[in-house]
Amino acid sequence: MTDATANGKPQMLTTADGKPLKEALKRAQARARRKAFLLVLPLLAFILITFVTPIAQMLHQSVYNEGFVMHEDIGTRTRTPIMTNIKAWFDGNSAGTEPDEAAFAALHQDFLLLRELRAPGQVGTRVNYERGGSRSMFTKAARSAERMEPPYREAFLDVDEEWTDPELWRVMRDASSAYTFNFYLAALDRTKNVDGEIVSVDQNRQIYIKLFTRTLFLSVLITFLTFLLAYPIAHLLATLPLRYSNLLMIFVLLPFWTSLLVRTTSWMVLLQSQGVVNDALVGMGILGDENRLQMMYNQIGTVVAMTHILLPFMVLPLYSVMRPINPSYVRAARSLGATSWTAFRRIYFPQTVPGIGAGALLVFILAVGYYITPALVGGADGQLISNLIAFHMQNSLNWSLAAALAALLLAGILILYWLYDRLIGIDNLKLG
Amino acid sequence: MKLKTVLMATALAGAGFAAQAQEVTVMSWGGAYAKSQVEAYHKPFTAETGIKVNSVDADNPATPIKAQVEAGNVSIDVADVEFSDAVRLCDEGLLEPIDVGILPAAPDGTPATEDFIEGALQDCAVANIVWSTVVAYNSENVEGTPATIADFFDTETFPGKRGLRKSAKATLEMALMGDGVPAAEVYDMLETDEGVDRAFAKLDTIKGDIVWWEAGAQPPQLLADGEVVMSTAYNGRIFNAAVGENQPLEIVWDGQILDFDLFVVPKGAPNLEEAMQFIAFSTDTQRLADQASWISYGPARKSSGDLVGLYSDGKTEMAPHMPTAAKNLENALVNNFEFWVDMDAELNERFNAWLAQ
Numbered sequence A: 001m002t003d004a005t006a007n008g009k010p011q012m013l014t015t016a017d018g019k020p021l022k023e024a025l026k027r028a029q030a031r032a033r034r035k036a037f038l039l040v041l042p043l044l045a046f047i048l049i050t051f052v053t054p055i056a057q058m059l060h061q062s063v064y065n066e067g068f069v070m071h072e073d074i075g076t077r078t079r080t081p082i083m084t085n086i087k088a089w090f091d092g093n094s095a096g097t098e099p100d101e102a103a104f105a106a107l108h109q110d111f112l113l114l115r116e117l118r119a120p121g122q123v124g125t126r127v128n129y130e131r132g133g134s135r136s137m138f139t140k141a142a143r144s145a146e147r148m149e150p151p152y153r154e155a156f157l158d159v160d161e162e163w164t165d166p167e168l169w170r171v172m173r174d175a176s177s178a179y180t181f182n183f184y185l186a187a188l189d190r191t192k193n194v195d196g197e198i199v200s201v202d203q204n205r206q207i208y209i210k211l212f213t214r215t216l217f218l219s220v221l222i223t224f225l226t227f228l229l230a231y232p233i234a235h236l237l238a239t240l241p242l243r244y245s246n247l248l249m250i251f252v253l254l255p256f257w258t259s260l261l262v263r264t265t266s267w268m269v270l271l272q273s274q275g276v277v278n279d280a281l282v283g284m285g286i287l288g289d290e291n292r293l294q295m296m297y298n299q300i301g302t303v304v305a306m307t308h309i310l311l312p313f314m315v316l317p318l319y320s321v322m323r324p325i326n327p328s329y330v331r332a333a334r335s336l337g338a339t340s341w342t343a344f345r346r347i348y349f350p351q352t353v354p355g356i357g358a359g360a361l362l363v364f365i366l367a368v369g370y371y372i373t374p375a376l377v378g379g380a381d382g383q384l385i386s387n388l389i390a391f392h393m394q395n396s397l398n399w400s401l402a403a404a405l406a407a408l409l410l411a412g413i414l415i416l417y418w419l420y421d422r423l424i425g426i427d428n429l430k431l432g
Numbered sequence B: 001m002k003l004k005t006v007l008m009a010t011a012l013a014g015a016g017f018a019a020q021a022q023e024v025t026v027m028s029w030g031g032a033y034a035k036s037q038v039e040a041y042h043k044p045f046t047a048e049t050g051i052k053v054n055s056v057d058a059d060n061p062a063t064p065i066k067a068q069v070e071a072g073n074v075s076i077d078v079a080d081v082e083f084s085d086a087v088r089l090c091d092e093g094l095l096e097p098i099d100v101g102i103l104p105a106a107p108d109g110t111p112a113t114e115d116f117i118e119g120a121l122q123d124c125a126v127a128n129i130v131w132s133t134v135v136a137y138n139s140e141n142v143e144g145t146p147a148t149i150a151d152f153f154d155t156e157t158f159p160g161k162r163g164l165r166k167s168a169k170a171t172l173e174m175a176l177m178g179d180g181v182p183a184a185e186v187y188d189m190l191e192t193d194e195g196v197d198r199a200f201a202k203l204d205t206i207k208g209d210i211v212w213w214e215a216g217a218q219p220p221q222l223l224a225d226g227e228v229v230m231s232t233a234y235n236g237r238i239f240n241a242a243v244g245e246n247q248p249l250e251i252v253w254d255g256q257i258l259d260f261d262l263f264v265v266p267k268g269a270p271n272l273e274e275a276m277q278f279i280a281f282s283t284d285t286q287r288l289a290d291q292a293s294w295i296s297y298g299p300a301r302k303s304s305g306d307l308v309g310l311y312s313d314g315k316t317e318m319a320p321h322m323p324t325a326a327k328n329l330e331n332a333l334v335n336n337f338e339f340w341v342d343m344d345a346e347l348n349e350r351f352n353a354w355l356a357q
Helices: A002-006 A021-063 A084-092 A101-117 A120-128 A135-147 A152-159 A166-175 A182-187 A208-239 A242-257 A260-271 A276-283 A299-322 A327-335 A340-368 A372-377 A385-394 A399-423 B002-021 B031-049 B062-070 B083-091 B171-178 B183-190 B193-204 B218-225 B235-244 B272-282 B285-291 B302-307 B337-356
Strands: A070-072 A079-081 A190-192 A198-200 B023-028 B052-057 B078-082 B125-138 B162-165 B210-213 B230-234 B249-264
Touching (some): A084 A101, A084 A166, A101 A120, A120 A135, A120 A166, A120 B083, A135 A152, A182 A190, A182 A399, A208 A299, A208 A340, A208 A399, A260 A299, A299 A340, A299 A372, A327 A340, B031 B052, B031 B235, B031 B272, B062 B083, B078 B083, B078 B272, B083 B125, B083 B337, B125 B235, B162 B218, B171 B193, B171 B337, B183 B337, B193 B337, B210 B218, B218 B230, B218 B235, B218 B249, B235 B249, B285 B302
Antiparallel strands (some): B125 B249
């Protein structure tokens, strides 16, 4: 021992069987880590498959649409590149070039293949996303492609005189590359003009920015309303003796366990113009029969129903934070001369902030993505952005636009989350 | 010997099980319409072939098809869709072609290709009914008797809420007809920007009074509840509520919009053979006529017309309630599927923007 120190080298510590202690320790820790990793592996795989992959797919779909460039046979899953000739023409000629005979000849070649693959509808649909009325031009041209003879420019114009429309050629040029940001432009009420410059769409087609703003506004309003309603309830629950508070807790949880649809429909029964509330008001003579209040199929319906449905998500985190608060702090403040308002404001309230943060974040994020309740009770002006996403998923079948809208919504929430973290701190969150 | 008996029994049980496992899933629009199909098609089909029919509902069966086919996870064998959707899905290669050769001839020997109404047979679709979008009203709640499509938009003479389907299709046409455009000129006008503007301007005049519906079962409910005094609706649903359930509902046939409903088979349907069998069976002369005794939709075969008799209550004559009855066709519009295949996305976009304003 002394020899070793004398040499200036610290003697290495070893285990009983002579191995260096450090390495043995490292190995043992690595083993433990591997075990721990194996334990979380199922969860990790689950999250990857059900959460990360779909989101990645969605983001990909929002910038990638191969409707114009690739055909996939549904039965055999064989993939055939399509519209290759016109793509070559686009590559050889700059944007804005007047389509010449060579362009139409290339187009004709492509249409022969489309006809064979039964794919003109698919290509037409892709172009139709950006220029309405184009679909039938493609299906009609494909139907007569076999009979067409040069000069092809005239042959195409015979089928439909809009084949030289510069707007159509601008859209085809954009669609001929599968990667595009045009769906994001559309999701922000923007489009490209004939020269490829980004411009706003017509006044009477602007919708998405308005809906994003409305979604944000209504979500903040609903979060605030749930806070106003939940705070006293949670306080009552937290301060009552356990046997009463448990009973009251059931009243909070019971609707929480009831189907969302049932709760939404109940609100329809209550609020519609021939509904319980209006009937009662008319019955008591407060309202005339002609002046029944319109509380359903508009924003009021959306706000009322969603506030009720999301209320438990605010009550529960608040309750879990208020329960352990020691009442002697407030009592101490009062005994030192604070008014009840000051004691609340400076002693009680600050202790509940983590619960408010958690509840507000939960309610807000749920509200931003809410879909079924506004669809049922929102009428025309109570619709949120998620209803339009569903519309493009299910009705217009423009999945790329739906994905772009969803991606923007996701980005918006991430930014708000980041702001929340900067302003309040995510460590202050207490879910229970 | 004993072993043989056991084997036999097992084999028989197996065969029985296999026969029972045969099934076909049919997606339709729910409510009174789906019920009419269950009574007229599904039950007799199961009785004759032993193939079980699963009936599922959707607000519009065309919408799940694309999702299912593209995901390669098809659970529907047969779907009942509107004309423009059938053409669109077929163009996109999402449907199985249907061989008209499988369809039985009419009882008098007329081949199916001639027996069906013009347009009822498509590459991937076979029509079963002619239905229409009409204006209906609750005679107890509306003051006076609305008689024309213009009355629907006249909230001064006929005050009260209006129900409309939340979709550009049919809504825009009705707005133009309500503004005095004759049925024959509606689509020419809708093809121009001014025509579309005019339709929206007409809708603007009643925007504050509109309750929007999405499922076909909603308008009879809204009318019966008094939530609206007039609503657009599918004519068969109103008939069933009025005659079947004795609700005070009446139909304004002026400005009705006729359309086909067609059976289609999504690509990759799990029971393709049974699906084709089902379609051939359901669209024969007798079945189509039978269906008309459960709901007032016109059969798509000419030969079925004469067989249409009484409603299932045994006393109501069906003929005058059909959208195709001569008296009801005086100012009727036939849905232009090609227009909607083309303009659906564009006009619905504008429609949604208009709704959100």
